[in-house]
Amino acid sequence: MLPGRPRPLALATASLALAAALPLGACSSPAPPASPALTASPALTAPPALTASPALADATALADATAGPAAPAVPGSSALSVSPAPSASSSPPAAHASPGAPRDIACGTHEAHIKITSSRAAGDLVAGSIGWPGLRTWATASPTTNGDPATGDYKLGAEVKAGAIVTVSIPDSFAAIAGLKYGQGWGYSPAQSVRFHACADSDTAFIGGFHVTGRRCVPFDISENGRPPARVMVSFFAGAC
Template identity: 60%
Template sequence: MSAHLRLFLVTVIAGAAVAGCSSGGAGKDPAVARATATPDASTEAGRDIECTQREAHVLTTFAPAANDLVVGSISWPGLLGWASTDPAAPDGNHKIGAVVKAGKVVTVSVADGTAGLSYGQGWGYSPAPAVTFHACADADTAFIGGFHVPERRCVPLVITEDGMPPARITVSFFAGAC
């Protein structure tokens, strides 16, 4: 399956999952309770994205392709191709699912504050400086969301997961080679 077709399918499935998920209330889900208590992403250090019914996610298979950005147990389908394309979203909100291997916990943070991570249904997908993804225990998990990058730029990310040293990478968002 081509990378473009995979990206299209992930986007379609993600949209369907978001449309079918509830976004209200601060029931028993701790992520939603935190979101209700601190909805302003500018005041938070980061957020936990859990594998719960209240969080928009899709169970999938972790099978990276050539144009995917893969760091440890997390990948973004087709993200490496964004370096040489035009931004699809003039408002700076670029949708792309993050896929995390089954049972893994991965934290992604923007090292210099030039962008935001727009994951977390309970937060209305508002940008945050850091996100910790908690994959479902029994399946690879694609989390719905994306990046908020207001202009073409190279964005430094720090990715951490248990048992591995932090990975520091730079990702081009429509800015050519970084």
């Protein structure tokens, strides 16, 4: 071995000592930097609701304005509604009062009447406390002498004994062709049933008459003081009934 050169064993020992003195990894390649930790993406949120543009809104309004009437709902669907029934006020007024609700004609300032002393004659139609002067003679009389056959309206007062209450009614089967035209407060419109209340201190004549279409016999049902009615046939220019 040449002088002045270290020996191989000494070199190896020195290398090991140097390696031990160096920090760990000083001779190694640097490690790649660590990747940043993965973070969860924020939760997906629903996209904002779409809003119609002004032009689209204008087009929709125009379509609604020009569209025809909506198609009728299919029967049985929830959109089907029931029309309200018509009100009683939409019904036409009855031409005649019901026999069950007589028109009350009283001895008062609101009713056309005359206090009289009644006397009966042969041609009068009399039933209890009520009578119509000369009505029996109408069977053979001319309609024009007692009223207007064109309208069927005839004038004749009803005379009722003092204090009496008498109800006169026309049967339902004649209500469309005959009526009792008494009652100033009702404008003397034809009624199917009238209840006369005579003045307590005097016989009373009530102004009025009859409505009868054509020449015919008309039954009058006449009751007094709660008694059952008696039927009297009245001939209006129709001869014997």
